[in-house]
Amino acid sequence: MESSPTIHKWSDIAGLAAVAIDTGKKVGTVDDFLFDPQSGIIHAFQVKTGLFGHHLLPTSTVNGLGEHAVTFLNEDALLKESDKGLATFPFGKEIQNYRVLSQGGTLVGTIRNILIEISSPGNIQIAALELTGNLRERLTGHYPTLAADKIVQYGHDVVVISDTVARSLEEQQ
Numbered sequence: 001m002e003s004s005p006t007i008h009k010w011s012d013i014a015g016l017a018a019v020a021i022d023t024g025k026k027v028g029t030v031d032d033f034l035f036d037p038q039s040g041i042i043h044a045f046q047v048k049t050g051l052f053g054h055h056l057l058p059t060s061t062v063n064g065l066g067e068h069a070v071t072f073l074n075e076d077a078l079l080k081e082s083d084k085g086l087a088t089f090p091f092g093k094e095i096q097n098y099r100v101l102s103q104g105g106t107l108v109g110t111i112r113n114i115l116i117e118i119s120s121p122g123n124i125q126i127a128a129l130e131l132t133g134n135l136r137e138r139l140t141g142h143y144p145t146l147a148a149d150k151i152v153q154y155g156h157d158v159v160v161i162s163d164t165v166a167r168s169l170e171e172q173q
Contacts, residue, residue: 007127008065010092010114017069018047018057020077027078028055030070033116034089037154040126042116044086045070047078054081059124090154092126100131100146101158102166109169111159112143129159131169144169 010033017026028049034056035042044056061077062070079086092114100108109131117127128145146161146169153160161169 006118008116008118009130010096010116013065013070013116016065018045019069019071020073020075021063021071022074025075026069027075028053030057033092034086035092035126036089040148040151042092042124042126043089044079046081046091049078055079056081056083056086058086060122062122062124065118065124095129095154095159098155099158100129100166101160102163103152103160104163104166106163106166108161108166109144115145 013030014032016030018028018030019026028047030045031048031054032046033042034044034046042059044058045062047055047057049055055078057070057072057078061072063073064071081087096111096114098111100111102108111129112132113130114126115128115130116124118124126148128147129151131144131146146159146165150161150165151159152162
């Protein structure tokens, strides 16, 4: 999958400043995200607001995601981490380093990075998973990717894909 202006690696988003536009104040840094495993939609960014503090920034309130910051209109958009509507979703960090397994039980690889699609500021979702590669792929920096719509199930420590998709990925490597 080629990188485009609307596709960003999670490793490039994590650590960005979270800035409220109305005051121009950096309220924290983007630390993680909450997503719906069924749809891949990212509902909120977790923003580290202090030494031990975190708040949630609903992606519906994100104004823009740039090279240096995630912007939103004002600090009122930040929610407590215990927000009932969002607390049920898993964090993105939970799937980093998961193994990718076919339904037939074949290990295909390990998740190296998560590719995020931002088609519009309020519409943010997981587009694909970048997998660890062999030596050639590590040297060239081109890693195999698994489109999010090919995922059958997010498990507790594995992501499950169909046997057909697994064979297709193996042929690419």
